[in-house]
Amino acid sequence: MHENAPLSGHVTVLRLGHRPGRDDRMTTHVALTARALGAERALLVGDTTGARDTVRDITDRFGGPFVVEAVDEWRPLVREWEGNVVHLTMYGERVQDVEREIRASVVDSEDPLLVVVGSQKVPFEVYDAADWNVAVTNQPHSEVAGLAVFLDRLFEGRELSREWDDADKRVVPMETGKRVVDAASETVEE
Amino acid sequence: MHENAPLSGHVTVLRLGHRPGRDDRMTTHVALTARALGAERALLVGDTTGARDTVRDITDRFGGPFVVEAVDEWRPLVREWEGNVVHLTMYGERVQDVEREIRASVVDSEDPLLVVVGSQKVPFEVYDAADWNVAVTNQPHSEVAGLAVFLDRLFEGRELSREWDDADKRVVPMETGKRVVDAASETVEE
Numbered sequence: 001m002h003e004n005a006p007l008s009g010h011v012t013v014l015r016l017g018h019r020p021g022r023d024d025r026m027t028t029h030v031a032l033t034a035r036a037l038g039a040e041r042a043l044l045v046g047d048t049t050g051a052r053d054t055v056r057d058i059t060d061r062f063g064g065p066f067v068v069e070a071v072d073e074w075r076p077l078v079r080e081w082e083g084n085v086v087h088l089t090m091y092g093e094r095v096q097d098v099e100r101e102i103r104a105s106v107v108d109s110e111d112p113l114l115v116v117v118g119s120q121k122v123p124f125e126v127y128d129a130a131d132w133n134v135a136v137t138n139q140p141h142s143e144v145a146g147l148a149v150f151l152d153r154l155f156e157g158r159e160l161s162r163e164w165d166d167a168d169k170r171v172v173p174m175e176t177g178k179r180v181v182d183a184a185s186e187t188v189e190e
Numbered sequence: 191m192h193e194n195a196p197l198s199g200h201v202t203v204l205r206l207g208h209r210p211g212r213d214d215r216m217t218t219h220v221a222l223t224a225r226a227l228g229a230e231r232a233l234l235v236g237d238t239t240g241a242r243d244t245v246r247d248i249t250d251r252f253g254g255p256f257v258v259e260a261v262d263e264w265r266p267l268v269r270e271w272e273g274n275v276v277h278l279t280m281y282g283e284r285v286q287d288v289e290r291e292i293r294a295s296v297v298d299s300e301d302p303l304l305v306v307v308g309s310q311k312v313p314f315e316v317y318d319a320a321d322w323n324v325a326v327t328n329q330p331h332s333e334v335a336g337l338a339v340f341l342d343r344l345f346e347g348r349e350l351s352r353e354w355d356d357a358d359k360r361v362v363p364m365e366t367g368k369r370v371v372d373a374a375s376e377t378v379e380e
Contacts, residue, residue: 011295025216029332036331039341057289058330091368096350112281127366136338137350138361141226142219148335149227149342160286160327171281171328176317178281 010112011039011154013147016074016126018046018121027051028118029144031068032058037151039115040157041067045074063164063183073102075125084131088146089122092133093189099153106154115150117143200302201229201344203337205214206264206316207309208236216347217241219334220307221258222248227341227348229305231257253354253373265315273301274321278336279312282323292322296344305340307333 014139018027028051031042035055048070055068071077072129078085084105085177106113115163127133136146151159164170207216214370221232227246234241235248238260245258261267268275274295296303306316317323325338341349354360357373 017282026219029216029334030327032331033335036327036329037335052368062329091364093363093365093368094350096347097363124367127368130366133364133366135361135363137226137352138363139222139226139252139354142334142338144219144332144334145227148332148338152339152342153319155287160284162327164329171325173283173287173325173328174281174323175283176320176323177314178317179280 010110011106011151012041012043012094012114013039013110013117014074014077014114015042015048016116016122017046018048018051019119020047023119024048024050026144027121028054030147031055031186033144033148034115034151035059035066035068036159037148038155038162039151040065041069041076043069043071043077045071046147061168062170063167078114078116078126078129080111081112081114083113085114085116085129086150087118087122087130087133088136088143088150089115089118089127089133090135090138090140090146091127092135094138094148095134095153098132098134099150102134103154103156105131113154115147117147118175119143201296201341202231202233202304203229203300204264204267204304204306205234205238205309206306206312207233208234208238208241209309210237213309214240216309216334220337221245223334223338225249225254225256225258226349227338228345228352229341230255231259233259233264233267234320234370235260235261239241251358252360253357256356268304268306268316268319271302272280273303275304275306275319276304276340277308277312277316277320277323278326278333278340279308279317279323280325280328280330280336281314281317282325284328285324285340285343288322289325289340292324293346294343303344307336307337309333
């Protein structure tokens with residue numbers, strides 16, 4: 001695989017249940033986690049323009065491709081999705097039991113996967129519409145943590161080596177300290 | 191391994207940089223993620239009694255063992271830690287490059303591991319004190335996501351099958367819907 005090639009399996013993350021003000025940071029973290037860990041798109045339902053703008057700014061600086069959009073309605077999206085739907089919930093099947101099956105249906109296929117991440121109460125029709133309701137432990141913790149572990153397992157870690165296009169900045173891994181380089185001039189120098 | 195045995199490798203998560211009000215939910219999510227994904231303790235620095243109380247309440251209902259404490263000072267903790275220290279930061283070495291080495295030093299050893307999770311600016315002495323500065327991608331995303339992926343990789347997924355002691359409630363994994371049972375009566379029935 002060419003390192004700049006998109007990960008096989010196109011993943012869109014749909015964030016439901018955003019409460020303006022109270023959930024701004026969590027929704028931003030959901031979308032940034034989607035971007036960093038291999039999804040190609042995040043759709044944020046409701047009054048989420050603040051989170052959207054933050055994530056667009058990060059994508060402008062650190063690269064893409066990654067699309068983030070604020071959307072008004074999730075029901076038509078879920079209903080008309082052409083591909084499989086995973087709903088992450090602490091009530092679902094254990095991720096370690098279903099990840100292989102999901103991977104087989106998604107990775108190396110052309111079908112896009114919709115990963116639904118809720119906040120507090122998620123309407124029953126989401127459970128019903130999902131091809132898999134998946135739990136990253138059946139314990140209460142964090143929708144951000146659940147999404148992160150799910151994506152890392154879905155892509156089997158390949159998302160960690162992704163390269164980024166059109167970045168202004170690139171962080172160079174360091175044993176100690178911080179090093180950020182100008183990604184554009186780097187490309188010219190090579 | 192007996193399923194109720196603690197995971198080998200004793201992990202404490204130290205949450206730095208909490209800003210009261212603004213960070214309450216993120217700090218709660220850091221601690222709940224620590225609990226759900228195999229750490230045995232979370233130490234929350236600063237005015238974090240709200241987050242602490244939420245996590246204690248979850249532990250009372252869903253089981254343990256898990257310890258969460260609000261602490262005033264982190265410097266003596268880091269300085270006097272008897273074991274290895276990992277600092278999670280987007281500027282660090284790539285988790286996929288160092289996880290084996292960390293695992294070898296921690297899992298199946300008696301040494302406790304301190305995992306430091308910052309918020310915004312982390313003082314340089316933390317980078318310096320850490321045995322490993324570790325990045326879950328060198329991209330900006332979420333300290334909750336970084337912690338989740340780090341713990342899942344450290345324990346190689348074994349934390350997902352952990353059983354819980356002294357729980358009042360247990361969630362039964364379901365294909366669709368929600369099922370929560372009384373854990374105490376379950377034990378009596380068996």
